[in-house]
Amino acid sequence: MRDTSTAFRVKKAFGYAMMLTFLAFSLLPVIWVVLLSMRPPTALFEPIWESPGAWTLDNIRSIARSDFPAALLNSFITAGSSTLLAMLIGVPGAFALSKRRSSNKFFASWLLLLLRMAPPVGFVIPLFLVYVRVGLIDTYVGLIFAYTSLTLPFVVWSMWTSFNQIPDELIEAGLMDGASLGRVLWRIVIPAARPGLVAAGVLSFLLAWNDFFFSLIITRSDTTTAPVAVMNFVSYASVDWGAIAVASIALTLPIVPIIVLANKYIVQSLGGAVKG
Amino acid sequence: MPATRASAAMDRTYRRMLVPASLAVGIFAITPLLGMLALSFTDFHLVRGWSGEIGIQNFVRLFEDRRFISSIYIMMALSVFGVLAQVVLGTAIAVGLDKIVGRWRFARGIFVVPFAVPHVAVALIWLSLFTPTLSPINAFFAVFGIEVPALLTTQTGAITAIVIADTWATYPFVMLIVLAALQGISPDLDEAAALDGATRVKAFFRITLPLLYPTLLMVALFRFIETLKHFPLIFVMTSGGPGRATQATNYYAYVQTFQNSNVAYGASIAVFLFLFAAAISFYIAKANARLSDA
Amino acid sequence: MIKTTHGALSAMLLLGSTALAPIAANAQDREVNVLLFSMPSTRGLAALADDFEAETGITANIDVVGQDVFESRITLSFTGGARDIDVVHTPVIQVQRWVEAGWLEPVTDTVEGLEDKDDILSGPLEAYQVNGDYYGLPFFAETGLMAYRKDLLDAAGVEAPETWDEMLEVAKAVDSDETAAIAMRVAPGQGFNMFVFPMLMRAYGGKFFADYPDDMTPALDSPENLEALNTYITLMNDYGPQGIGNFNFPEVVAALQNGQAAMTVDGTSIVSQAVDPAASQFADEFVLALPPGGPAGRSPAIAVHGLGIPAGSENAETAAEFIKWATSTETLTKLAINEAFPDFTRASVAENAEVQAKYAEVQEDFLDLRIEALNLAIGHYRPLIPTWPEIGAAIGENVNAAVNGQMSPEEALEAAQEEMEIILSY
Numbered sequence: 001m002r003d004t005s006t007a008f009r010v011k012k013a014f015g016y017a018m019m020l021t022f023l024a025f026s027l028l029p030v031i032w033v034v035l036l037s038m039r040p041p042t043a044l045f046e047p048i049w050e051s052p053g054a055w056t057l058d059n060i061r062s063i064a065r066s067d068f069p070a071a072l073l074n075s076f077i078t079a080g081s082s083t084l085l086a087m088l089i090g091v092p093g094a095f096a097l098s099k100r101r102s103s104n105k106f107f108a109s110w111l112l113l114l115l116r117m118a119p120p121v122g123f124v125i126p127l128f129l130v131y132v133r134v135g136l137i138d139t140y141v142g143l144i145f146a147y148t149s150l151t152l153p154f155v156v157w158s159m160w161t162s163f164n165q166i167p168d169e170l171i172e173a174g175l176m177d178g179a180s181l182g183r184v185l186w187r188i189v190i191p192a193a194r195p196g197l198v199a200a201g202v203l204s205f206l207l208a209w210n211d212f213f214f215s216l217i218i219t220r221s222d223t224t225t226a227p228v229a230v231m232n233f234v235s236y237a238s239v240d241w242g243a244i245a246v247a248s249i250a251l252t253l254p255i256v257p258i259i260v261l262a263n264k265y266i267v268q269s270l271g272g273a274v275k276g
Numbered sequence: 277m278p279a280t281r282a283s284a285a286m287d288r289t290y291r292r293m294l295v296p297a298s299l300a301v302g303i304f305a306i307t308p309l310l311g312m313l314a315l316s317f318t319d320f321h322l323v324r325g326w327s328g329e330i331g332i333q334n335f336v337r338l339f340e341d342r343r344f345i346s347s348i349y350i351m352m353a354l355s356v357f358g359v360l361a362q363v364v365l366g367t368a369i370a371v372g373l374d375k376i377v378g379r380w381r382f383a384r385g386i387f388v389v390p391f392a393v394p395h396v397a398v399a400l401i402w403l404s405l406f407t408p409t410l411s412p413i414n415a416f417f418a419v420f421g422i423e424v425p426a427l428l429t430t431q432t433g434a435i436t437a438i439v440i441a442d443t444w445a446t447y448p449f450v451m452l453i454v455l456a457a458l459q460g461i462s463p464d465l466d467e468a469a470a471l472d473g474a475t476r477v478k479a480f481f482r483i484t485l486p487l488l489y490p491t492l493l494m495v496a497l498f499r500f501i502e503t504l505k506h507f508p509l510i511f512v513m514t515s516g517g518p519g520r521a522t523q524a525t526n527y528y529a530y531v532q533t534f535q536n537s538n539v540a541y542g543a544s545i546a547v548f549l550f551l552f553a554a555a556i557s558f559y560i561a562k563a564n565a566r567l568s569d570a
Numbered sequence: 571m572i573k574t575t576h577g578a579l580s581a582m583l584l585l586g587s588t589a590l591a592p593i594a595a596n597a598q599d600r601e602v603n604v605l606l607f608s609m610p611s612t613r614g615l616a617a618l619a620d621d622f623e624a625e626t627g628i629t630a631n632i633d634v635v636g637q638d639v640f641e642s643r644i645t646l647s648f649t650g651g652a653r654d655i656d657v658v659h660t661p662v663i664q665v666q667r668w669v670e671a672g673w674l675e676p677v678t679d680t681v682e683g684l685e686d687k688d689d690i691l692s693g694p695l696e697a698y699q700v701n702g703d704y705y706g707l708p709f710f711a712e713t714g715l716m717a718y719r720k721d722l723l724d725a726a727g728v729e730a731p732e733t734w735d736e737m738l739e740v741a742k743a744v745d746s747d748e749t750a751a752i753a754m755r756v757a758p759g760q761g762f763n764m765f766v767f768p769m770l771m772r773a774y775g776g777k778f779f780a781d782y783p784d785d786m787t788p789a790l791d792s793p794e795n796l797e798a799l800n801t802y803i804t805l806m807n808d809y810g811p812q813g814i815g816n817f818n819f820p821e822v823v824a825a826l827q828n829g830q831a832a833m834t835v836d837g838t839s840i841v842s843q844a845v846d847p848a849a850s851q852f853a854d855e856f857v858l859a860l861p862p863g864g865p866a867g868r869s870p871a872i873a874v875h876g877l878g879i880p881a882g883s884e885n886a887e888t889a890a891e892f893i894k895w896a897t898s899t900e901t902l903t904k905l906a907i908n909e910a911f912p913d914f915t916r917a918s919v920a921e922n923a924e925v926q927a928k929y930a931e932v933q934e935d936f937l938d939l940r941i942e943a944l945n946l947a948i949g950h951y952r953p954l955i956p957t958w959p960e961i962g963a964a965i966g967e968n969v970n971a972a973v974n975g976q977m978s979p980e981e982a983l984e985a986a987q988e989e990m991e992i993i994l995s996y
Contacts, residue, residue: 122546
C-alpha cells in the first residue's frame with residue numbers, strides 16, 4: 001500500500017522530526033561532555049561560541065596522572081570476576097531450574113527477583129560488619145563477593161528464561177542418542193542459548209560496572225572503583241569539570257562497543273525474558 | 277521403564293547443578309538480608325554501639341517520622357513520573373525505529389549509547405547541564421535574552437531534573453525490549469487494519485498497543501522497582517536538596533545510616549523498602565508465571 | 571542472631587579470602603598512611619609528600635579523597651578499627667563526636683612537647699582540646715570575610731556595609747540585571763550554609779542554645795534568629811544571582827570571578843579566589859573587609875581543620891612525626907606561598923617576607939584583616955558538641971528549604987528547633 005498524499009507526507013515529516021528530536025535528546029549530552037572534556041578551566045564558564053579557540057588536552061593528561069586509571073582497572077577486575085563467577089555458578093543452576101520438574105518454581109523465581117530488588121543501603125551494613133571482622137574491606141575478593149550478590153540473581157533469572165525457550169525435546173533427543181548430559185549441554189544447549197548467555201554476561205557486567213554504593217562503602221584506596229574515583233574530582237572548594245568529563249568518557253568508552261556489539265543478543269534475550 | 281529411571285537420574289543431576297547456585301545465593305545475598313532484618317530490631321548506632329536491647333521501636337519511630345513519610349511521597353513522584361517518561365519515550369522510539377530499515381538501521385546503535393553511560397557519569401553530566409553558570413542550555417537561551425530557570429532550586433524542578441536524567445539513561449532499556457516485542461508482532465496485522473480503513477495511528481492504538489501491553493507492563497514494573505533504589509542521581513545531583521526536597525526513602529535510609537550513624541534505624545527504613553519491593557516482585561513473578569503458562 | 575550470622579558468614583568468607591587476598595603494601599617500618607579530604611590546602615600538602623620523605627626518611631602515602639566520599643567512609647572506617655589509617659583529616663566540628671566514640675588517640679604529649687607551641691594560633695589549637703587532652707593539631711583555619719566590588723559600589727554611590735541592615739540597603743542599590751548584588755552559600759550542609767548563616771544569626775544576637783555550654787536548651791526559634799533568617803532570605807532571593815538556592819562553594823566562586831555577583835560574605839578560601847588575579851576577571855576591583863555585624867556585634871565564621879591519629883594506631887609515633895611536620899612553620903609557609911589561601915595556623919608564617927609580599931599584593935592589609943577576623947570569631951561559632959554534625963545538617967536543610975520557599979522562615983526555625991530536640995533526646 002503506497003500512499004503518496006500530502007497528508008501522508010506531512011505525517012511522515014512529522015515522524016522524522018520527532019525521531020530527530022529524540023536523537024538530539026540522546027546525543028547532545030554526550031557531545032556536550034566531549035566538548036567539556038577539552039575546555040580549559042578558564043573558558044569553562046563561557047559559552048563555547050565566545051571562545052571557540054580555547055581547547056586543551058590538559059584534562060586528559062591530568063586524569064592519566066591521577067589515580068583514576070588504577071580505579072578503572074579495579075572496576076574491570078571486580079566487575080569481570082564477579083560476572084565470571086556468577087556465570088559459572090548461575091548458568092548450571094538456571095538450566096536445572098528450567099528443566100527440572102518441580103513445584104517450587106514460583107517461589108524460586110520470586111526469591112530471585114526479590115534479591116535483585118533489595119535496597120543495597122540495608123544490605124551493605126551487615127556486609128560491612130562482617131567484612132571488617134574477616135579483613136575483606138578494601139580487597140578485590142570482598143568487592144567481587146559483594147557484586148556477586150547483584151549479578152548472581154540476575155544471571156540465574158535471565159538464563160532461566162533463556163533456557164525455557166529451548167524445547168525439552170531437543171535435549172531429550174540428544175540424550176536418547178546416548179550422549180552424556182555434559183555433551184548435550186556443550187553441543188546443543190549452549191549454542192542454542194548463546195544470545196541469552198551474551199546478554200546475561202553483558203548486563204551483569206554492566207550491573208557491577210555501574211555500582212557506586214558498594215564500592216563507596218567497602219573499598220578504600222587500594223580497590224576503589226572508577227565510579228567512586230570520579231567523585232574525587234568533586235571537592236569542597238571546586239568541581240573539576242574538565243577532569244570529570246574525561247573520567248565520565250573513560251568510564252563509558254569500554255562499555256559502548258560491548259553494548260553496540262551485543263545489542264542484537266540483548267534484544268533477542270530481553271524479548272524472551274519479558275515474555276517468559 | 278528406562279525413561280523413569282533416566283528421569284530420576286536426570287533429577288539428581290539437576291539437583292547437583294543447583295547446589296552451587298543455591299549456596300552462593302544463600303551466602304552472598306540472603307545472609308546480608310537477614311543481617312539487615314536483624315539490625316532493624318536493635319538500637320545499633322555507629323558511635324554509641326548496641327545497648328543489647330531488642331524491639332520494634334524503630335518501626336514505631338518510622339510512622340511518627342515526618343521526614344520518612346515525606347520521603348515516600350518524593351520516592352513515589354520520582355518513580356511514577358520517571359517510569360511514565362521512560363516507557364512513553366522508549367516505546368515511541370522503538371516504534372519509530374521498527375519502521376526504519378536498511379541504510380538507517382545503525383541509528384538503533386546510536387539510541388542505545390546513553391545505556392552505556394554509568395549512573396554516576398549520567399548524574400554528573402546532567403548536573404553540569406542543570407548548573408546555570410556552566411550549562412550550554414542557559415548560555416544558548418541567554419543569547420535570546422531568555423533566562424532558563426535554575427531547576428535544582430525548587431522541589432518540582434529538582435524532581436524533574438532527576439526524572440530527566442534517569443529517563444535519558446534508561447529509555448534505551450525500554451526501547452530494546454519493546455523493539456524485541458515489536459519484532460514478534462506480525463506486520464500483517466497493521467496492513468489488515470489499514471485495509472479496514474483505519475489510519476496508522478489508529479491501527480497502532482487499536483492493534484499494536486494491546487499486543488504490547490504485557491511487555492510494557494513488565495518493563496514498567498521492573499523500572500519501577502529500580503527507580504525505588506535511586507541513589508547516585510540524588511547523591512550527585514542534589515544531595516537530597518533543595519532543603520530535603522529530593523530525599524527519597526532510599527536516600528533517607530542512607531542519610532540516617534551514614535550521616536547520622538543511626539544504623540538500626542536506617543536498616544528499618546531499608547526493611548520497609550524491601551517489603552514494598554517484595555510486594556511488587558511478587559506481582560511480577562505471578563504475572564510472569566501466567567505469561568509463561570499461556 | 572547477629573552474632574550467629576556473622577559467624578557463619580565469616581567462616582565462609584574466610585575460606586575464599588585467604589587464597590585471594592590482594593597484595594597489601596606490607597607495612598615497612600617507616601611508612602605512614604594519611605587520609606585527607608580534598609581541599610586546596612590538603613592537595614597542596616599531598617604535593618609536598620616528597621619533602622617529608624627527604625627530611626625524615628618516612629614514606630607518606632597520602633590519600634586525598636572527595637569530601638562526600640570521605641564523609642561516607644570515615645565513620646565506618648573507625649567502626650572497623652581504622653587499622654589502615656595512621657593520620658586522619660580531623661575537622662574541628664567532628665572532634666567531639668569522634669572523641670566521645672573513642673576513635674581518636676590523644677596527641678597531648680606531642681603538642682606539649684612542641685618547642686614552639688605558643689606559635690600556634692590559640693583559638694584553633696584549643697578547639698582540639700577535649701577533657702584536658704589534645705586530639706589533633708590544626709593546619710588550616712579559615713575565617714569569614716566580606717569581598718565587594720568597589721567599582722560597582724562607587725557607581726551606585728554607596729559605602730561598604732558595616733552591618734547586615736546596611737547590607738540590605740547596599741544590596742538594593744547595587745543590584746542590577748547584569749550583576750547580582752550578593753552571592754553566598756545556600757546549599758544545605760553544616761559546612762555549607764551553616765558555615766555562613768551563623769554570621770547573620772550571631773550578629774543579630776541569635777543562638778543555637780540558650781546559654782552554651784551551661785544551658786543546652788535549643789534556642790533556635792527566637793525573634794533574633796528569625797530576623798537573621800529573614801535578612802538572609804531577602805539578600806539571597808532578591809539580590810542574589812539566579813539559582814542561588816543551590817549555590818555551594820564552586821558556584822559562589824564562579825559568580826564572583828565572572829562578574830555575576832558584586833559582593834560576598836564567606837570563608838577566606840572563597841573571598842581570596844575573588845581577588846586571585848590568576849582566576850578572577852575582577853581581581854582588581856574586589857576589596858576585602860570584615861564581615862558585617864549587627865546589634866550583637868560582628869561574628870566572623872570560623873572553620874578549623876587538623877590532623878589526628880585514629881585510636882589504636884600501631885604507627886602512632888610515625889604518625890605524630892608526620893603531624894608535626896605537616897603543621898610546622900616551614901610546611902605551612904610553603905602552603906601559604908604555593909596555594910592561593912592564607913589559612914595557616916601559626917603566627918610566624920605571617921612574618922615570612924615572601925608570604926607578606928604575596929598577600930600584600932592582593933591587598934595591603936589582607937593578613938591583618940584575617941587575624942582581626944580570627945580574633946573576633948568565637949570558638950564555638952558552631953557548637954562544639956558530639957551531635958553537631960547531625961544537628962547542623964538538620965538546621966541547614968530547613969534553612970535551605972526556607973530560602974527556596976518550601977516553608978516560611980517561622981516554620982523552618984520551628985522545624986529545626988523540633989528536630990534539634992529530637993536529636994538531643996536520642
